[in-house]
Amino acid sequence: MESPASLLEMRGITKAFPGVVALKDVNLSVRAGEIHAVVGENGAGKSTLMKVLSGVYPHGTYEGEIRFGGEPRQFRGIRASEDLGIIIIHQELALVPLLSIAENIFLGNEPARGGVVDRHAAYVRTRELLAKVGLKESPSTLIDDLGVGKQQLVEIAKALSKEVKLLILDEPTASLNETDSDALLDLLLELKAQGISCILISHKLNEVERVADTITVLRDGSTVQTLDCRGQPVSQDVIIRNMVGREMADRYPKRDPRIGEVVFELRDWTVHHPLHSERESVKRVNLQARRGEIVGIAGLMGAGRTELAMSVFGKSWGRRISGQVLLHGQEVDVSTVEKAVRHGIAYVTEDRKGYGLLLDDDIARNVSLANLRAVSTRGVVDEGREFAAADGFRKQLRIRCKDVFQRVGQLSGGNQQKVVLGKWLFTQPQVLILDEPTRGIDVGAKFEIYSLMAQMAAEGRCIVMISSEMPELLGMCDRIYVMNEGRFVAEFGRMEASQEGIMRAIVNAGTLQ
Amino acid sequence: MSTQVADVAPKPESAGRSALAFLKAHLREYGMLLSLVAIMAFFQYMTGGTLMQPLNLTNLVLQNSYIVIMALGMLLVIVAGSIDLSVGSVCGFIGALAAVLMVEHNVHWLPATLICLATGALIGAAQGWFVAYWRIPSFIVTLAGLLVFKGLALMVLAGQSVGPFPAEFQLLSTGFLPDLLHGESYHLTSLLLGAIAAAAMVFFKLRERAQAARHGMEVEPLPFFVGKNLVFVALILLLTTLLSAYKGIPNVLLVMAVLIVCYDFLALRTTVGRRIYALGGNEKAARLSGIKTERLAFLTFVNMGLLAALAGLIFAARLNTATPKAGLGFELDVIAACFIGGASASGGVGKVFGAVVGAFIMGVMNNGMSILGIGIDYQQVIKGLVLLAAVFVDVANRKRAL
Numbered sequence: 001m002e003s004p005a006s007l008l009e010m011r012g013i014t015k016a017f018p019g020v021v022a023l024k025d026v027n028l029s030v031r032a033g034e035i036h037a038v039v040g041e042n043g044a045g046k047s048t049l050m051k052v053l054s055g056v057y058p059h060g061t062y063e064g065e066i067r068f069g070g071e072p073r074q075f076r077g078i079r080a081s082e083d084l085g086i087i088i089i090h091q092e093l094a095l096v097p098l099l100s101i102a103e104n105i106f107l108g109n110e111p112a113r114g115g116v117v118d119r120h121a122a123y124v125r126t127r128e129l130l131a132k133v134g135l136k137e138s139p140s141t142l143i144d145d146l147g148v149g150k151q152q153l154v155e156i157a158k159a160l161s162k163e164v165k166l167l168i169l170d171e172p173t174a175s176l177n178e179t180d181s182d183a184l185l186d187l188l189l190e191l192k193a194q195g196i197s198c199i200l201i202s203h204k205l206n207e208v209e210r211v212a213d214t215i216t217v218l219r220d221g222s223t224v225q226t227l228d229c230r231g232q233p234v235s236q237d238v239i240i241r242n243m244v245g246r247e248m249a250d251r252y253p254k255r256d257p258r259i260g261e262v263v264f265e266l267r268d269w270t271v272h273h274p275l276h277s278e279r280e281s282v283k284r285v286n287l288q289a290r291r292g293e294i295v296g297i298a299g300l301m302g303a304g305r306t307e308l309a310m311s312v313f314g315k316s317w318g319r320r321i322s323g324q325v326l327l328h329g330q331e332v333d334v335s336t337v338e339k340a341v342r343h344g345i346a347y348v349t350e351d352r353k354g355y356g357l358l359l360d361d362d363i364a365r366n367v368s369l370a371n372l373r374a375v376s377t378r379g380v381v382d383e384g385r386e387f388a389a390a391d392g393f394r395k396q397l398r399i400r401c402k403d404v405f406q407r408v409g410q411l412s413g414g415n416q417q418k419v420v421l422g423k424w425l426f427t428q429p430q431v432l433i434l435d436e437p438t439r440g441i442d443v444g445a446k447f448e449i450y451s452l453m454a455q456m457a458a459e460g461r462c463i464v465m466i467s468s469e470m471p472e473l474l475g476m477c478d479r480i481y482v483m484n485e486g487r488f489v490a491e492f493g494r495m496e497a498s499q500e501g502i503m504r505a506i507v508n509a510g511t512l513q
Numbered sequence: 514m515s516t517q518v519a520d521v522a523p524k525p526e527s528a529g530r531s532a533l534a535f536l537k538a539h540l541r542e543y544g545m546l547l548s549l550v551a552i553m554a555f556f557q558y559m560t561g562g563t564l565m566q567p568l569n570l571t572n573l574v575l576q577n578s579y580i581v582i583m584a585l586g587m588l589l590v591i592v593a594g595s596i597d598l599s600v601g602s603v604c605g606f607i608g609a610l611a612a613v614l615m616v617e618h619n620v621h622w623l624p625a626t627l628i629c630l631a632t633g634a635l636i637g638a639a640q641g642w643f644v645a646y647w648r649i650p651s652f653i654v655t656l657a658g659l660l661v662f663k664g665l666a667l668m669v670l671a672g673q674s675v676g677p678f679p680a681e682f683q684l685l686s687t688g689f690l691p692d693l694l695h696g697e698s699y700h701l702t703s704l705l706l707g708a709i710a711a712a713a714m715v716f717f718k719l720r721e722r723a724q725a726a727r728h729g730m731e732v733e734p735l736p737f738f739v740g741k742n743l744v745f746v747a748l749i750l751l752l753t754t755l756l757s758a759y760k761g762i763p764n765v766l767l768v769m770a771v772l773i774v775c776y777d778f779l780a781l782r783t784t785v786g787r788r789i790y791a792l793g794g795n796e797k798a799a800r801l802s803g804i805k806t807e808r809l810a811f812l813t814f815v816n817m818g819l820l821a822a823l824a825g826l827i828f829a830a831r832l833n834t835a836t837p838k839a840g841l842g843f844e845l846d847v848i849a850a851c852f853i854g855g856a857s858a859s860g861g862v863g864k865v866f867g868a869v870v871g872a873f874i875m876g877v878m879n880n881g882m883s884i885l886g887i888g889i890d891y892q893q894v895i896k897g898l899v900l901l902a903a904v905f906v907d908v909a910n911r912k913r914a915l
Contacts, residue, residue, distance in 0.1 A: 316801060338803040347801065355801055358794040360861055369791055370802040372784040379783050384728035391729070403731060423802075 006067075007032040007197050008053075008086075008166060013064035015048055015057060022048040023062070023221045030166065030214075035188055035198045037208040040218035040243055041470065046201050049218070050168055054088040055081040069165075085165030089155045091174060095143045102126040102139035105158045129157040133187055149180025156187065167191065168199045173207060174302060185211050203300050205236045205507050217242040236507065237500070244470060244499035252475035253451045255458075259478060260291030262329070263462045264345075264431040269323035271304075271311040277319050281307045283486040285323070289431065289462040294453060296477035297466045298502050304486040305466045306350055309433045313347035314340045327430065341370060346429035348420050350436035350466070352413075356420040359409035363401060364390035366408050366419050371427045393422030397452060414445025421452060432456060433464045438472060450476055470499045484509040544906075545854065545870045546744070552874055556881030563884050564877070567759035570752070575686065575831060577876035578765040579604065579824035580843065581869055584850040585776040586813075586820035588868040591851050592780070593813045594793040594860030595644055595651035598844050599636075599658030600821040605840030606666040607633050607825030612675035612835030615682060622682040630822050636662070637818020638811070645810035659844070667837045676834030686831035689760040690767065699754075700761030707753025707762075710770070711746045718742055765827060772820075777865040789813065793860030849896070850875055853903040874899070 008030040015023040023045045030036045038046050051057050053066065055075030066073050068084055075081045078088075095104050102122045111121040126139035133153045143151060152172055159167055169188075173181040181204075188198050188211055202208050208215060215227040215234060225242045227234045264287075271282035282304050289295045297305050310317035312325060314337030325334050327343055334340040340347075349355040358366055364383075367390040368375050375386040390404040397418040401411060408419055417437065424432065434453070438446040453476060457463050467473050473480050480497050482490040482505045490505035492498075556564045563569055583600050590597050607629050614625040640658050644651045677683075694701035718738075725732050732738070756762055780786040791799040792806050800806045824843075829835045854871030856863025875896065882892045 313801070314803070336803070336805075337801060338805070341803045349798075349801060354795075355797045357798060358791055358861065360794050361790065365787065365790075369787070369799070369804075372787055376784050379785065381782055381784055381787060383782075384724050384730070387725075387728050387730050405731065 006030070007069065009065075009067040010049070010053065011065045011067075013049065013052055013062060013066075015052055015062040021221060023052070026064075026218065026221070026223050027226075028216055028223070029226070030197055030199060032197055033192060033195050034213040035192055035200055035211050037200045037202060037212035037215045038218060039202065039205070039208060039215060039239060041468075044218040044243075045221040046218055047170060048221075050088060050170060050199070050201065053081070054078055054086060054168065082162060085163050086168070087159035087162055087164045087166070088168040089152075089159060089170065089172065091171045093148075093151050093155055095151055095154060097144040098142060100140045100142055101130070101137060101146075101154055101157075104143055104154065105129060105139075105161050109162070125161070126157070129160050130154075132160055133157045134183065147180070149176045149183070152176065152180070152184060153187070156184075156191075164196055166197045166199065168201075170201045171203065172200070173202065173204060181207065203506075205239055208239070209233060209236060215239060219243060240500050240503045240507075244503065251447065251450075251471070253447070253454045255294075255454045255476075257292060257294070257457065257478050259293045260460070262288050263291050263327060264289040264464070265324075265326040265329075266312065267324040267326065269308065269312070269325075270321070271307060271318035272320040274317065274319050281318060281486050282311060285483075285486075285488050287464075287481060287488070289464055291460050291462055292457050293478045294457050294463045294465055294476055296473040296480040297464065297483055298470060298473050298480055298506075299468070299483035300506060301468060303483045303506075305483050306435055307486075308483070309347055309435055309464070309466060312340070313337060313345060313433065316347075341427050341429075344428065344430035345433070346370075346424035346427055346431070347433045348424055348435060348437060350439060352416055352420050356423075357408050357416060360407060362407055363394065363399065363404040363411075363419055363422075367393055367404075367422045367426055370423055374426070389426060390422070393418075393425065397422050397425075398448060412441075412445070414441040414448070417441055417445070417449060418452075421449070425456070429461065431462050431464065433466070435466045436468065437465065438467070438469070446472070470502055473497075473502075474499065482506060482509075543741075545867055548903075549870050549874050549877070552877050552881075556877060556884070560881060560884045564881055565755060567755050567757075569880070569884070570755050571759050571763060573876060573880050574756075574766050574769075575763060576880065577872060578686075578769050579828045580846050580850060580876065581769055581872045582772060582820050582824045582827070583817075583843065583847040584854075584868040584872045585772055585865060586817035587847045588851050588854070588856060588863050588865055589776075589780065589789055589813045590651075590817050591848075591856045591858070592793045592860060592863045593789050593810055594796065595810065595813070596848065596858075597640070597651065597655045597658075597814065597817050597821075598848075599640065599655040599662060600817065600824075600847055601840040601843035601845075602659045602662035602666065603633060603636055603818060603821040603840070604825035604828060604843055605835075605838070606636075606662040606669070607822040608829030608835040608839045609666040609669045609675070609837070611682075611826055611829050612678070613669050615678055616675050622679050626682070626826060629826055630819060633822020633825070634815050634819040637815040637821070640818070641811040641814025644814060645807045651814075663841075666839070670835060670837050672837055674834045674836040676832075678830060678833055683830050683833055684764060686763075686765055686827050687833075688764040690762045690764065692761060696757070698758070700757040700759075703753055703757040703761035707749055707757075710753075711749045714745060714749070715742055768827075773865065773869055780865045785809075790861055793862075795861070846872075846875055849900045853900055855907060871903075 006029050008028070010026065010028040013023050013026040014021070026045065026049055028049065038049070040046050052062050055077045058076045059074035068086065073084070096107065105126050106122050111118045111125065123139050130137060130139065133156050135150060135153050135157070137146065137150065143154065146154065156167070172184055176184065185207060188200070192198065200208065200212065213230050215229060217224045217227070217239065227238070266285055266287040269282060269285040270280060273279040273281045285308060299305050307317050311321050312334060315321055315335055316337060324331050326332065332343045334343065334345065353359060358369070364386050368386045372381065375382055375389060387404060393399065394401065394404050399415050399418045399422070401415065408416060411419065437453070438449050441449070453463055453465070465473065465477060474497055478494050480492045480502065481488050482502050484506050489509040492501060553564065587597060587600065610632060611625060611629045614620040614628060615622055640654050643649045643654045690702055690706070692700050692702045694705070722732055722738060753762065788799065788804045788809055791802065791804060792809050796806055825840065828839060832839070850872035851863060851868045852858065853874055854864065854867030854869070856868065878896060878899065879892065882895065
């Protein structure tokens, strides 16, 4: 085997956001004509690295050097990297649903004469490109009429239209079924044979194993290992160990769980997708949570965890919801948020800006919103009582602010999260469902949130914690359910849970299907 | 439990915040009032004192009452994140309906008024139903309403002006409070009422301040509190004194004042008010907080219809005829009043009091420019620029604050 020259060299890439260092001294080297897999947990920095590479974060906003085709490059934007043939295909497809395939492929790049689009040329060229990716659809088909798998292929055809040299795919098979995934992977191998390099970001290690020549493992924003698979295959176990192998220092508060009777229970909970009502997003889930217990739900993005939580919380997500919710053994009606709250269920959203807070309003008004009844008499809000309640949470949760009349939009992520927590604690919940409670907040604030969770559990509440960060699940939870593609596929007690075990459960479940 | 959180003391209580910082934080509120006062002073000077003459002042109140009343409802609609373009047409249609009922069918004024108000609420409900439960953008639904009710008004009136109204009904707009004290040159009841209103306002403000202080909340610096209240007391007394020199307080003013106080209270102090702001500020968060967002949005439209109907009645009573052109373009003044008053087009922000001041800024400008004999062409241009300038100052301020 000849030794192909290195197509892409990224050296010492460091990228910091306010309060968080997302990438620390990352190195990535891609040879011409190889498929290079980048793996790592959620939040390991894969997407950030790709955004640096593709110019989404322009030169100057990061440290380090990018060499492409042997030359140092300083991309000012996506356009600059695309001109060199670096094309990124994002997890969320960037196609316009109501335009045709041809129009999408040449969007912003239309073959035109004097500003008039040459539809004939676009059509012919599109047909050639579609043939290359194995699609037989007419170029005038609307994107809306294609399945996700075919849309993915259209994205690749679009990349091919731009003379691609390095194709970056971010979780391309996340929403594909097995046949479509296989077709896509075959296509990647074929492109490789034509000399097109590819960076594949994927959680599905069996796919990585199948197509990758080299694997780079990222963890906590650093390169951990680069594994060469050309000589002999690298086992998934090795990859997994590299992905998760991190010490668990005192990142979590010590807990002395006193676990009581079962408080909260789900039986055969099934939820259908709101738009595609034949699709089951949550499939016959059974869950139990006890007094004083912290129960975790692990899984990858898109496993159906948020959908599960929101469907329980006042049927805020999904259609044709079936199954039972029980509190203390009694079935309860949670068909509206109001009823769920009255039964003592609270849901702290993963998207605090989108679904949790009134950013233009002050802390006090945010805290009281879900339980205005408690601070009002006959429909009239008593601002004094409201202030007292909010100020109480400010002290209890250590919300750092000028006073409780500060606008929530001005607070840091961690403090915003505390405001959301305060808002739901004010409803006096028995069951607190926390969805990604530490997303986007810094390490110090994380510890405070963990401490609050421990305290709430010690007060006898039962806590269900959804998280994509396995270490925090392992650090905080008494029991962990693993969810994959809408199903609970495994359950681990505190003692037997390990990152490898959870990852394996997810991977195996994926392979089985 | 051995949680070793670094002990972060909350920042020291901000008791010593300077008056300047407070003024800066509340610039918008004071700024609005100051603009109104400045505009009034300007026209008072330019018109050689005509603006504040008792007769003209009375006219000013009468001319703007229906805009102010509709602005109250519009503010809630805008805060909830929608818009209602149909209010002008609804206004005209209700006036037409009233005329047909009272003049052509000789229905007694009381049931006729009630029927008209109910019809207004029903119109609001119909539009609100499409907006809230079917999620059709309010802009479209009420644009349709604008056309439909303009057409219906023409239809009911058969293209004719219909009038005059019964005398009792006219009193709604042209009547004044009876002077029970029989003052000679001044209308004493009105004076007394003004004094009572001013005293009541000071009393409630003082009580609110005491309550806030008791709960350890930060309060307005004392000089500001005193200053602001003095200005308000002076304004109320000046207004009532001037009005008393003519015929006293018009009935409409009383209706309007009561409505302003009620809606201000509703928006600022009640749970319903809070929920409307939450709905406009972040609908998803509001829904996940257990707020019935659809019903709330629906109700803001019902309320808007009701107030538009009331405004329509007042307008018809004032003209003493219902004309097919009544209400034409009112929606523009009403919406402009809300935006001048600081409401945000994206919802969640805005104050009832601001909308009222906004309406009066528009009103004083209309009135002042008419007295000065400025042509309707220039008037439109100037009003448009004032609207743009007010919103621009808002947006620029916000941008700098971020």
